[in-house]
Amino acid sequence: MKKLNIVLWDADTQKDIILKSSKFAVPGAYKLMNNFGKAISYFEKKGVLIMGSVDSHVSYESYPGTRDENLPLHCIKGTTGQLKIKSTQGDILYVSDQKYNQDALDKVIVEIKQGKRVYFEKQTQKCETNPNIEYVFKKLGIKEVYIMGVLTNVCVKYADEYFKKLGIQTYLIKNAIKGKDFPGDTEEEAIKEMIRTGTKFIFYR
Ligand SMILES: [Zn+2]
Numbered sequence: 001m002k003k004l005n006i007v008l009w010d011a012d013t014q015k016d017i018i019l020k021s022s023k024f025a026v027p028g029a030y031k032l033m034n035n036f037g038k039a040i041s042y043f044e045k046k047g048v049l050i051m052g053s054v055d056s057h058v059s060y061e062s063y064p065g066t067r068d069e070n071l072p073l074h075c076i077k078g079t080t081g082q083l084k085i086k087s088t089q090g091d092i093l094y095v096s097d098q099k100y101n102q103d104a105l106d107k108v109i110v111e112i113k114q115g116k117r118v119y120f121e122k123q124t125q126k127c128e129t130n131p132n133i134e135y136v137f138k139k140l141g142i143k144e145v146y147i148m149g150v151l152t153n154v155c156v157k158y159a160d161e162y163f164k165k166l167g168i169q170t171y172l173i174k175n176a177i178k179g180k181d182f183p184g185d186t187e188e189e190a191i192k193e194m195i196r197t198g199t200k201f202i203f204y205r
Pocket residue numbers: 055057061074075123124125
């Protein structure tokens with residue numbers, strides 16, 4: 001039985017961000033490749049919906065005036081580095097970050113109900129810059145989201161904040177997240193802050 005109001009959210013487990021050979025890789029994230037895949041199968045077997053985000057850049061991603069002002073090119077649409085790592089690939093429908101009309105989104109929801117995994121493309125670190133997520137989540141009445149992926153203190157943290165704003169209970173999957181420490185912004189601090197603001201911490205087996 002599908003649990004239509006619970007989601008496993010897989011943030012950005014893509015080759016450029018995970019593979020050891022990539023210049024943009026999160027240090028050590030490649031060691032979690034099996035865990036990422038196992039988390040997806042574990043939740044999918046329980047009937048949880050599988051969704052997530054993928055970076056789908058067309059150019060440099062830049063945040064003027066921040067430490068991410070000049071991020072190296074990564075996850076460029078059409079390159080192999082943009083693809084998901086093997087362990088998190090599957091029967092996926094990708095939703096672009098162009099605003100879809102209601103008809104198109106209702107078709108996406110039909111696909112979800114039929115078991116399709118759905119991933120939302122994004123150009124920035126915040127998944128809600130894909131305007132289609134909110135409609136899908138509200139229409140399905142999502143109540144709980146289990147979050148995995150990278151980076152704990154960037155895209156995972158922003159996704160967690162966004163889902164909380166939608167009134168959703170969030171969970172962080174400890175053995176399937178990986179961050180990177182920056183001065184004044186460490187993975188540990190990000191986790192503490194998420195827990196302080198209501199996120200629950202779980203391990204899956
Ligand atoms: Zn990016």
